[in-house]
Amino acid sequence: MISRRKALHTGAGLAALATVGAPSILHAQTKTLKITTWGGKWGEIMKATVLPAFEKEFKCTVSADQAFPFLPKLQVSSKNDPIYDVLHTNSNEQWNAVTEGLVMDKITAKEVPNVADLYPYAVSDKIVGVTIFTSAIGLGFRTDKGLTKPTSWKDLADPKLAGSRGGYLIPVNSLGQAHLMMLGKVYGKGLTDLDAAYKALEALKPIKLVDFTGQMEKMLLSAEVSMGVIHDSGVYRYEGPNMQPVDFASPSEGVLALEQVLNVTPGSKVKELAFAYIDYMLRPDVQKMLAEAVWYSPANKKVKLEAKYDAKLLTTPEKVATLIQPDWKWYNARREDIDARVTKILKG
Amino acid sequence: MTTAARPSPIAWLIAPAALLFVLFFVLPFGVMTAMSFYSGNPVTNPNAFLTTRHYERFIFDTAGIFHEALWSTLRIGLITTVISLLIGYPLAHWMARMQSRLGHALVLMAVIAPMLTGIVVRTFAWMTILQDKGVINTTLMQWGVIEKPLPLMYNEFGTIVALVHIYVPFMVLTLTGVIGRIDERLEQAARSLGAGRLRAFVEVTLPLSLPGILAGSLLVFALSISAYVTPSLMGGTDVLTLPMLIAQQVGTSFNPNFAGALGVILLLVSLTIVVAYNRILARLAGGQGMA
Numbered sequence: 001m002i003s004r005r006k007a008l009h010t011g012a013g014l015a016a017l018a019t020v021g022a023p024s025i026l027h028a029q030t031k032t033l034k035i036t037t038w039g040g041k042w043g044e045i046m047k048a049t050v051l052p053a054f055e056k057e058f059k060c061t062v063s064a065d066q067a068f069p070f071l072p073k074l075q076v077s078s079k080n081d082p083i084y085d086v087l088h089t090n091s092n093e094q095w096n097a098v099t100e101g102l103v104m105d106k107i108t109a110k111e112v113p114n115v116a117d118l119y120p121y122a123v124s125d126k127i128v129g130v131t132i133f134t135s136a137i138g139l140g141f142r143t144d145k146g147l148t149k150p151t152s153w154k155d156l157a158d159p160k161l162a163g164s165r166g167g168y169l170i171p172v173n174s175l176g177q178a179h180l181m182m183l184g185k186v187y188g189k190g191l192t193d194l195d196a197a198y199k200a201l202e203a204l205k206p207i208k209l210v211d212f213t214g215q216m217e218k219m220l221l222s223a224e225v226s227m228g229v230i231h232d233s234g235v236y237r238y239e240g241p242n243m244q245p246v247d248f249a250s251p252s253e254g255v256l257a258l259e260q261v262l263n264v265t266p267g268s269k270v271k272e273l274a275f276a277y278i279d280y281m282l283r284p285d286v287q288k289m290l291a292e293a294v295w296y297s298p299a300n301k302k303v304k305l306e307a308k309y310d311a312k313l314l315t316t317p318e319k320v321a322t323l324i325q326p327d328w329k330w331y332n333a334r335r336e337d338i339d340a341r342v343t344k345i346l347k348g
Numbered sequence: 349m350t351t352a353a354r355p356s357p358i359a360w361l362i363a364p365a366a367l368l369f370v371l372f373f374v375l376p377f378g379v380m381t382a383m384s385f386y387s388g389n390p391v392t393n394p395n396a397f398l399t400t401r402h403y404e405r406f407i408f409d410t411a412g413i414f415h416e417a418l419w420s421t422l423r424i425g426l427i428t429t430v431i432s433l434l435i436g437y438p439l440a441h442w443m444a445r446m447q448s449r450l451g452h453a454l455v456l457m458a459v460i461a462p463m464l465t466g467i468v469v470r471t472f473a474w475m476t477i478l479q480d481k482g483v484i485n486t487t488l489m490q491w492g493v494i495e496k497p498l499p500l501m502y503n504e505f506g507t508i509v510a511l512v513h514i515y516v517p518f519m520v521l522t523l524t525g526v527i528g529r530i531d532e533r534l535e536q537a538a539r540s541l542g543a544g545r546l547r548a549f550v551e552v553t554l555p556l557s558l559p560g561i562l563a564g565s566l567l568v569f570a571l572s573i574s575a576y577v578t579p580s581l582m583g584g585t586d587v588l589t590l591p592m593l594i595a596q597q598v599g600t601s602f603n604p605n606f607a608g609a610l611g612v613i614l615l616l617v618s619l620t621i622v623v624a625y626n627r628i629l630a631r632l633a634g635g636q637g638m639a
Contacts, residue, residue: 069598072598076604079392100393208502222481224479335601347586
């Protein structure tokens with residue numbers, strides 16, 4: 001027979017156990033969304049504002065990986081229990097991922113209602129997943145070197161710029177890859193005219209090549225290069241107190257799209273939450289906040305930016321029409337040959 | 349009646365190191381080697397099949413860049429090692445023979461100080477010195493010595509300069525310990541028997557310091573051929589090494605299988621060179637094995 005004292009002790013013990021265990025039980029019930037996201041200013045805003053607000057509204061926790069590259073990690077994780085629920089990369093990596101069945105093919109307004117308000121480029125046939133922002137790849141240049149503002153991609157080949165023009169190590173940088181395709185369009189029959197592109201690339205030598213855009217920014221800021229291929233946000237961010245003698249030019253042949261793409265992994269256990277996150281990132285207020293923080297052009301047509309951002313970013317159908325989207329599926333299929341060829345061209 | 353043999357206490361002491369070696373070298377290397385013989389990732393892709401195509405791709409090198417990358421890797425490694433030895437040996441000898449404890453401590457601090465800064469920071473520092481608008485070129489142009497910037501960066505020269513700066517401390521620290529243990533009286537005895545300073549050094553000190561030369565050289569060579577950050581930042585388009593190709597295959601071409609094959613090839617070639625180097629030094633030292 002259980003005595004009253006023993007019953008009270010047992011009851012108190014169970015109550016204590018419940019109190020101690022409650023947070024972990026609650027935690028077990030809270031869904032966790034695993035995403036990838038950029039670092040830098042973007043990452044700061046995501047961690048300080050965007051993600052906490054999302055967690056509060058959807059009663060979940062978000063685990064954000066900022067350690068690039070993401071795709072190799074996704075490649076080695078189980079397809080049924082992937083390391084990420086939402087993959088944020090540029091467009092060409094998404095094409096690699098979809099080829100291996102690591103991300104979904106398309107995301108429509110059925111899963112993500114805000115997709116209905118996007119510019120067509122954001123969900124075009126050149127996109128796997130959905131574009132949330134884009135940058136324009138054009139020419140950055142020093143304004144203190146007596147250069148006239150470039151109007152064409154051909155201006156980069158000006159002999160005066162020998163040794164002070166900048167580009168990218170094409171095998172490792174998507175801006176370099178996109179620029180190579182643009183050379184095919186400007187000097188040949190189109191984006192896929194590789195022979196014309198190779199010839200034009202040869203003519204750009206001597207050229208200083210870097211492997212990531214941050215390094216190109218530094219080269220422009222230190223005047224190590226006077227003109228180089230870069231995305232608009234990489235130049236516009238040095239405004240205000242950070243003002244530097246650099247500017248961005250959109251060549252008349254068009255600017256290349258550098259899309260920020262979100263996609264969902266097919267094996268995600270929290271797919272609905274993943275779609276809700278993408279929908280959240282496409283909300284006009286979230287788009288406005290991030291666009292004005294990092295100078296990205298929002299993909300949502302309904303976003304109204306402050307005048308100074310509106311003047312420079314791609315915020316109207318006319319401006320968006322200047323965007324050229326490379327066919328990354330086509331490019332990735334030829335990647336090994338292209339890498340070998342450009343390495344030989346640019347060596348020496 | 350027999351009793352079960354108990355492992356010696358030494359075995360228990362070695363066990364953590366052995367475990368680390370197995371966990372962080374043998375196991376990853378085994379996985380990498382296995383992956384290099386598959387068409388894809390056999391864990392996540394049921395259609396992945398066994399193949400030798402990654403090795404064939406390297407051996408036949410239709411792209412025309414892989415053999416050059418291997419040669420470039422080894423060339424940079426060898427030159428960096430030789431220069432580090434030439435700079436490091438006199439410094440290590442001086443440190444080892446230094447009588448003043450304070451002087452020794454100060455020089456040791458000077459040698460170690462660069463190691464307190466990250467490789468990326470040190471490489472960027474070299475970039476600000478060697479680039480076209482860097483300290484050297486700007487100064488020489490201001491003085492009217494040169495009209496155009498000297499090509500100090502984005503080539504093998506800049507890469508080797510930065511690598512030597514990074515790896516000389518490894519050479520010095522390895523050599524100092526070995527030279528410090530050589531009995532000075534041996535050199536003094538040689539000199540008292542009529543040998544000049546140079547001959548006493550060449551015939552006594554140098555052979556006795558060969559184990560240090562071997563260890564320091566192997567350390568610097570191994571670090572140089574596996575360097576990624578410095579060749580990437582300092583080499584531009586002129587330098588393409590196997591570690592750069594491996595990073596490219598994993599990070600941007602998303603082909604870990606070919607990256608695995610390149611890793612295995614790099615290790616095999618390096619081991620061959622190390623064994624050959626060991627044998628040559630052993631012969632020079634009078635037939636004794638060095639490692």
